[in-house]
Amino acid sequence: MVHAATAERFSSLFASFDRDADGRISAVELRLCMKAALGEEVSAEDAEALVASADADGDRLLDEQEFLRLVAPPETEEEERCRGLREAFAMYEVKGEGCITPSSLMRMLARLGSEQGIEECRAMIHRFDLNGDGVVCFDEFKVMMDA
Template identity: 45%
Template sequence: MASFSKAEMKKVFNCFDEDGDGKISAEELKNKMRSIGEELSIEDVSDAVGGVPLGLEEFIELVSVNGDHQDIDDEKELREAFSLFEMEGQGCITVKSLKRMLSKVGTSRDLDECCAMISRFDLDGDGILSFEEFRVMML
């Protein structure tokens, strides 16, 4: 079983830490969850973080299972799934590659719809999905 490395967790943490202060506030967590389609009240988010901003170690604990990093049963399968959507050899999922794959599986979407789908999970706002963002989406 593969687990997230601390470097990978730090990348995700940095996406949540909007103001770059090294802590994730309840408001930052709420904003990021909203960006991926999860509408939570500030009270729910505050309860999840214990009412105090999260540092990297606390963030890792929050997203961990049984005190260990979230495991993915088969890293190879996740990478294979990513490569199906990636299709352009760029190491990321673009709006065009998502549209192509959805068309192949009989779920056609226009470019605007594909852009909206990507933006829900695009943690760093660059308009594409990296493998790390894809992994977070699959959790």
């Protein structure tokens, strides 16, 4: 899977390669743009092979998704896992603070249907508060999720 931010960056690159603005990149367009971008001549055969390597629908043209698969490496499992952990962390953290406090933990647990008191939340935080500052930062959250 390619991350959405990566896809956005390559969208404008796709538009620049799509010389005739038909929403598809041909091997000819690919050759022209690679010559302009790299300053080197790419053979017709190499350009056609590149197109064929990512052409999922067999039309010998690259739509934006096919182009993205060609130029943007997919996220590694670790990158995808870390992104998922960041999304989960964001649900619990105090916005703008970058940490989970006992009160932010208590609020989120209540939303999830688990009524916990502030002291219980402090105890939960304390278990994974590796630096003793009374809150859980993202790195501590990752350790907690791996436990």
